[in-house]
Amino acid sequence: MQNELKVVSNATCTFCGCVCDDIELTVEGNHITKAKNACVLGKAWFLNHEAGEGPVARIRGKEATVEEAVEEAARILVDAKFPIIYGLSDTTCEAQRVTVAIADWVGASIDTTTSVCHGPSGMAFQGVGEITCSLGEVRNRADLVIFWGSNPAESHPRHWGRYSTMPKGLFVPNGRKDRTVVLVDVRRTKSAPAADIFLQIKPRKDFEVLWMLRALVKGLTINEADLIDTGVTLEQLQNLVDRMKACKFGVLFFGMGLSMTRGKHLNVEAALALARDLNAFTRFYANPMRGHGNVTGADNVVSWQTGYPFGVNLGRGYPRFNPGEFTTTDTLARKEADAAMIIASDPMGNFSQAAREHLASIPFIALDTKETSTTRAAAVAFTTATYGINVPGTVYRMDDVPIPLRPAFESPYPSDEKILRALEKKVLHLLQAKLQASN
């Protein structure tokens, strides 16, 4: 294993929702020394990857055997009255599927990082529907590409080059030259210089501007006075509408700037409705710029197994859905959860004070590849191998395309899936014992 050199082709990077699968990794022993084709984020993901440290399993900070830790973890979940399970965006679908099974058996709430990211987009989709497409459709057909509330230069560095603005496509033979790129944001980000048109709108005005675009698309009259305080002029909006109606294939990529600012799902509804309305004139699409590598996979798994995408509660023995009621920031901040399992996520590092305080006060299990403020506060902590680097499996790109992982080297730590399968087994065992005891 020492200094063994190998090359892994067609490896998949799971840092952001681009899920680029053309990475060529040079692997020396248990280090990745090169990541050809990877962007700065991907390079950091692969090259700065550190193998986990310390024992596989800890109970209240002290090393334990995996069996003991699994037993303790199962007990925490089975004995709880309102257990919650959260995270899941940075692991394989195979592990996500076992997690939902555990949630089902113990009657937990199951929620993913979607609820703090594009959850509002999911809710908007439930209200309006969505007109969407895979990234290759953009590559091969799009002549008008709009980014709204998204800064791809920093959040998804290869998006333009691989999918949306640069590549030559079947009906876009000249690549970038055949496209008009529009950026709409509240400040001039690093993405702005690459756009042909930059519209700087005032913060908290996205909904109003999107709604006015809808009105203009439908041929209604808008007065300049209606646009005061939005940062844009009627001429700018009319120009944009003319381009949208006249294009052959337009796509609006939207990010946290819409889904996580004032209005949230209403902003996204406006964007989705605009794309839908434009289909009376041409082909027009609205796609979310999804974040973490496999959050789309988490949405898909939870949806196919329960029928709902996130914020699901299984406490009554069947799935119920209610964002705000069963989403994790809420079940923690309102002190409703009495136990938790956090997988591949760090809420102790980024949730609200109320949520963090409550999480620290209840017994919870954490699975992560490295030490975090969440794993340090956990009653039971597992160090697991990294998906895509050590562990094979399935992930979903931001546009729902499923892609396999090609790991670079093995890890001494078990995969999330392995721990979760052992946990599921133990949970079922304890539940059966509980049932027999009560009979």
Next chain:
Amino acid sequence: MAITRIKGGKIYDPTNGINGEVRDIWIKDGKIIAPPIEADILPEKVIDATGRIIMPGGVDMHCHIAGPKVNLARKMRPEDKRYAPHVSRTALTRSGTIGSVPSTFATGYLYAGLGYTTAFDAAVPPLSARHAHEELQDTPIIDKGFYLLMGNNHYALEQIAKKDNEKLKSFTAWLLESAKGYAIKLVNPGGVEVWKSGGANISEIDQDIGHFNCTPRQIIQGLSQTAMDIGLPHAVHIHCNNLGIPGNWRTTQATMDALEGRRAHLTHIQFHSYGGEPDDQGKFCSKVQELADFVNSHPEVTVDVGQVLFGETTSMTGDGPLGYYLHKVTGKKWTSADTEMEAGCGIVPMVYKEKSFVNALQWAIGLEWYLLVKDPWQIAMSTDHPNGGSFLAYPEIIQLLMDRTYRQEILKRVHPRVLERSCLKDLDREYTLNEIAIITRAGPARMLGLKNKGHLGIGADGDVTIYNESSNILAMFELPYMVIKYGKVVVEKSEIRLQVPGNTLHVSPSFDSGLVGGIRKWFESYYTIQFENYPVTDEYLSGGGTMIPCNKK
């Protein structure tokens, strides 16, 4: 080596000519065997089916149960499930939601609960095959598979335009093998590509589809021939152009003629049998007789009905422009998802109302199909789940077919103009149990080329449904007494007794590997994933998977 004996049941096994005889069934290692001659061979399990009716496990050859389109519909419609019955978890089984698009575990349990042991998803884009396989792995008990969308696939269209049959055959074989799919599916051939390119749609099969320089007729001919040439167990499966539009019966007739004697399966034919004109709803009428005449004189063509049932459901289709049309007609929320180089899809909530003339006529047209096709081996039961209605409505369809009084009762309630635009009131035919067994299991298995399904002869898979005989047809078929899968009891008294994963059925046709280089070159020019990451490997197959052989001539 466990042997199961099912004794004393009344067998309906049309494939083997058994029509209500009382016989025993013996199953060993999951397969039906001849009753042992040696007296000392005792079965480990004896199931007493005396007085009960036995059929092979049901085979649903057209439904939408797994994959990206189905999952989008689940995500899109929480309201569809909120007040609907749900599936509660048990010590053995997972929970789920139902509504018109059940979650995966619920799907498996509900099918098994109805006595179905095999089901095929009708439309998956190859780029998302991996997703469909993952969902099928979480759809327990039933054996399953899916058809691959090809009718708007760019590579296929290119070869069809060039009339390069060799390349088309190799591509098709390579694609089915890579995706681990089961059959070729055409959905609005050429029409989805026209829509994606900014056009409206296709209404005639000789319309040019623009950039690709071919017509729907050529796509239909090319791929129906390919299916035969590479020996696929199932014929090409066609969702004709112009679905749902009054007057579309001519497109269907043209499609049938275009086949020129080749094998084909035309799906949810009810939606394609409309007379009248697109802009005059008043003239809407049934043209089933004209189309059924063709089916009745062409044994190489089979159909499934796509029955409409009254109530709320969800339309979901690979026919992107159809989704837009339904959105405009109903005003309801609309989801559309296009897949690069391959396909489209449209999802819109639907309601079919008894008092709506159009909906009531659609309902009647479906029933006309069942009653006007003479040979039940040529027609399979379906609702195009969930488009016409849920698969949970199959028992109601059986009741409609076996009991003409029930049909007439409903005819009295629906919009009165249906009586003059449909001949349903004059159709007296009532299906026998034997015919029901054909259209729900024996026939679909034969259409699919599944030699070990849909019958109870020696060597067949031990998939058996035991019903309580009753004059209440609905109750009888809604609640089988027992369901057996590969010889093991999976459902008893409406409870799941055993959770087995079920097997993914797929084909692996041979192809000239020398032509893969050309496919790769095309792929790498246009797709956005790596060529090596496109094929689905064996570990995605549920239950280890079963490869159904091709019969290449």
